[in-house]
Amino acid sequence: MDRISNLPDSLQNHIVSFLPLKDAIICSVLSKQWSHVCSSLSNLDFIEIGFRVSRECFKSIVDQILSRHDGSDIRKFCLMVSPFEDEFLSLLHVNTWISFALRHNVQELYMFISSNRPEDLLQAVQPQPQIQFPCAMFTCATLTSLTLVASYKKLKFPPDTRFPVLKKMTLWMISFADEYLTNKFFSDFSCPMLNDLFIRYCKIKNITTLNISFSSLKHFSLYENLSHSYKINLSAPNLLEFVYIGMYPPDIISRTFSSLVSATFKGEGNPYDLDDVSNCPRKILQELRNVETLALLGSFIEFLNRDQYFRSSLPTPYHSLKYLQLGMDAYQNQGHELIFLLRNCPNIQRLSITYHPLKTTCLNMLSLKEYWPCKEFLAGDLLKYLTTVEIQKFQGSRSQLDIVRFLLQSASNLEKMTIIWLDEEHQDLETRTRVFQELLNFTKVSPQVEVLLFTQEGVAYDPKQEQE
Numbered sequence: 001m002d003r004i005s006n007l008p009d010s011l012q013n014h015i016v017s018f019l020p021l022k023d024a025i026i027c028s029v030l031s032k033q034w035s036h037v038c039s040s041l042s043n044l045d046f047i048e049i050g051f052r053v054s055r056e057c058f059k060s061i062v063d064q065i066l067s068r069h070d071g072s073d074i075r076k077f078c079l080m081v082s083p084f085e086d087e088f089l090s091l092l093h094v095n096t097w098i099s100f101a102l103r104h105n106v107q108e109l110y111m112f113i114s115s116n117r118p119e120d121l122l123q124a125v126q127p128q129p130q131i132q133f134p135c136a137m138f139t140c141a142t143l144t145s146l147t148l149v150a151s152y153k154k155l156k157f158p159p160d161t162r163f164p165v166l167k168k169m170t171l172w173m174i175s176f177a178d179e180y181l182t183n184k185f186f187s188d189f190s191c192p193m194l195n196d197l198f199i200r201y202c203k204i205k206n207i208t209t210l211n212i213s214f215s216s217l218k219h220f221s222l223y224e225n226l227s228h229s230y231k232i233n234l235s236a237p238n239l240l241e242f243v244y245i246g247m248y249p250p251d252i253i254s255r256t257f258s259s260l261v262s263a264t265f266k267g268e269g270n271p272y273d274l275d276d277v278s279n280c281p282r283k284i285l286q287e288l289r290n291v292e293t294l295a296l297l298g299s300f301i302e303f304l305n306r307d308q309y310f311r312s313s314l315p316t317p318y319h320s321l322k323y324l325q326l327g328m329d330a331y332q333n334q335g336h337e338l339i340f341l342l343r344n345c346p347n348i349q350r351l352s353i354t355y356h357p358l359k360t361t362c363l364n365m366l367s368l369k370e371y372w373p374c375k376e377f378l379a380g381d382l383l384k385y386l387t388t389v390e391i392q393k394f395q396g397s398r399s400q401l402d403i404v405r406f407l408l409q410s411a412s413n414l415e416k417m418t419i420i421w422l423d424e425e426h427q428d429l430e431t432r433t434r435v436f437q438e439l440l441n442f443t444k445v446s447p448q449v450e451v452l453l454f455t456q457e458g459v460a461y462d463p464k465q466e467q468e
Contacts, residue, residue, distance in 0.1 A: 039068045042075040046097070048082060048089075056088040066100050077101035080112035095134050102136050108145040109137070113153060132156040141165065150174045152203055157181045161190040172200040176207065183211040192216070201225050209233050222250070249280040249303055257287035266297035266327070271306050282313050289318060295325035297354070302329060305337050317344040324348055330355040330395045335403055346382050351407070355393040355400065357422065383411040393422040393456075396435035405442045414446040420454045421461065436461060 044065070048058045079097060081089065101109060111133070131153050138161040146163065148155070149172040161184070163169075169191065176182040182204070184190065186197075196219045197212070204210060212220070213235040220239060222232075224246035234254040241262040244250055247269035257263070265284060281303045288294060296304075304310045324345060328334050342348065389407055394400060408417070419439070421432075436453060444451075453461035 039070040040072050041065075041069075042073065044074060044076070044101070045078040045080075047078070047080040054088070059089055059093060062097060066097065069100075069104070071104070074101050074104040074106045076108040076110070077106045078110040078112075080110075082113075091131055098137055099134050102134065102140055105142040106140070107142055109140075109143055110147040112147075112149040113151050130154040130156040138162070144168070146170070148172065148174060157185060161185055163191045164193070166191045166194055168196040169194060170198040170200070171202055172198075173202060175203040175205065177205050179207045179209075182207060183209075186210070186212045186214070188213060188215055195219065197221070199223065204228065204230060212236070222246070224250075245298075249278070249284060249300060251278070251280050252284060254287060257284075258290050260288060260291050262293040263288050263291050264295040264297065264325075265300050266295075267299040267303055269299065271299055271302045279307060279309065282307050282310050286313060290320050291318065292320050293323045293325075294318070294321055297325065297327035298356070299327070299329075301326060301334050301337055302332060305332070305334055310337075311340050317346055319347055321345045321348055323350045323352075325352045325354070327354050327356060330357060330393070330397045330400060333399055335399060335406065338403060339406070343382060347385050348383070349385050350388045350390075351386060352390040353392070353403070355391070355395065355422070357393070357395065381412055383407075384413055386411040387413060387415045389414065389417040390420075391418070392420045394419050395422050396432070401435070401438060404439060408442045408444045408446075408449065408451075410445070411449075412445050414444075414449045416450050416452065418452045418454065420456060423456055 046058075046062050048055065077098075079094065081094065098109075098111070113131075131150075133155070135158045138158050141164055143163055143166050145168040146166060147170040149170075152173050152175055154175040154177065157178070159181070191214060193216055194214045195216060197214065197217060198221045200221075200223045202224075207230050209231045211233045213233075215237060217236040217239055219241045220234075220236065221243040222245075223243075226247065228246075228250075230251075232250055232252045232254075234252055234256060236254075236256045237259060239256055239259050242257070242260055243264040245264075245266040245268065247267070249265060249267055265281075267281075281300060285304075324341065326338070326341075328338070342351075386407075389411070391400075391404070404417070404419070408414070439453070440451060455461065
């Protein structure tokens with residue numbers, strides 16, 4: 001029995017609004033009673049990429065659905081197309097569809113101009129013409145969420161942008177070239193209620209200082225895949241979470257990091273590619289005095305390791321810090337940096353270390369440093385709150401073993417240490433067994449600590465079985 005067809009139209013429309021557009025169209029075709037459902041859909045997802053019919057057919061389907069719309073408000077409008085401007089799909093068509101959504105009080109707008117074609121990706125590194133979306137899109141009074149993905153196309157921003165109720169904005173692969181309009185765009189003038197800002201792999205050219213000023217901003221993520229020469233001036237007094245992923249630590253001017261609860265910094269570049277290491281990592285840490293969760297990933301620790309002034313620069317300890325995540329090099333001597341950080345985290349409860357394997361570019365540096373002998377412990381039982389340690393991609397190097405021994409001999413209330421081994425085909429069974437046995441024989445100041453060894457697949461290691 002078809003019980004749904006007997007429901008009031010309002011309930012039918014509400015149910016269908018949760019279906020993918022393709023399924024909603026099927027419903028409208030199969031039954032005359034359901035022929036009206038597509039006319040009042042509040043969620044519209046038009047995805048041309050991967051569409052099995054021609055671009056001309058895709059355009060026709062979009063036009064038909066929009067022409068049958070009954071005039072009700074649109075909650076979400078998603079348009080995903082490959083780079084346009086051909087005989088079947090042009091910017092004019094795209095802007096017509098966007099304008100339709102704007103006229104129907106759209107709340108969430110997702111605009112993707114993306115492609116996996118090699119020729120389009122090649123064009124991304126070449127000069128791109130500007131594209132201009134409807135000016136009304138930049139002054140929409142109903143938008144609460146805006147996502148723009150543009151495959152490094154240059155967007156032409158109008159002189160005035162104003163999103164009075166926008167709460168979330170995601171910008172992906174967009175080119176910014178005008179410093180005045182860019183800084184105006186990233187300010188309370190444009191988005192007075194913005195809470196979440198995500199900038200992913202955008203090109204920021206001809207800009208010396210990127211000003212980001214939002215009084216209500218709470219979450220900010222900035223991902224970059226190239227080195228940059230501009231400074232970031234961040235003003236966000238209510239910021240709670242900040243995530244940065246890039247080649248090198250950013251040059252950030254901020255007096256608002258003191259509000260942060262969680263911070264993540266990941267350096268993906270090689271410190272040895274630079275003649276001089278900047279003081280940017282040190283300046284960042286000086287401002288993070290109130291964080292509860294801190295992640296320093298990738299090569300960030302090695303940038304600190306190469307800064308001769310780092311150890312004399314940190315202010316008062318991080319009394320609020322409970323969880324510290326570190327990315328460390330398996331064959332670099334970074335033990336002193338670890339100790340220095342832990343000295344400044346008296347209330348830390350959880351420590352997570354992820355090693356990245358030896359880089360061939362660092363091979364010539366190994367002979368320049370001696371391994372750190374584990375003779376230095378934290379006086380006054382400063383690690384008394386540390387209960388959990390997780391070490392991933394463990395390879396059994398001497399520096400790694402020294403750090404494990406140091407933690408076991410310094411954390412008096414440690415409950416669990418989990419070590420996940422980075423399986424390597426060339427490593428013989430005898431070497432691995434020897435490392436395991438050495439780990440288990442380390443002195444432990446905590447009577448209840450449990451040391452667990454796992455493979456990357458989550459299989460527990462038993463040294464006794466290994467020997468058998």
